Amino acid sequence: MTVAVGDIVVSGSGLRWCVLGFVGNPSGGQDAKLIRKNSEGTFTGLQKDAEMLIPVETPVFESGDAVTIDGFKGTYMSRDGDVARIMLEPRRRQLSSGGFVEIEAGVARASFALLVVQNRSPL
Structure with a gap:
């Protein structure tokens, strides 16, 4: 196989x-x-x-599944070959000056294998 x-x-x-x-x-x-x-x-x-x-x-993710990639929360959208598409949730990032910047939701592309490693346990 x-x-x-x-x-x-x-x-x-x-x-x-x-x-x-x-x-x-x-x-x-x-x-x-x-x-x-x-x-x-x-x-x-x-x-x-x-x-x-x-x-x-053979892990399977369904569109809409909650996932985490590199510590960021998101929703699995689809897979294109070896790449996964994930809609990342909006978030805030603190600036060195002490303020914050708002980061809107956006689509990220990530290695499907890394998505599996970070979302399937134990591995």
């Missing part, structure tokens, strides 16, 4: 990873670039032969 960007997989270590993308390898096959959150909340990545991965889940 083949895997795609955004799929949750297991490698030889038994840890769950998300497929971030694919690159060619020296033997003519494809390696999958994998990503997951580590215990510090940052990301860890590695590269494995795509044929050696065991698919666990």
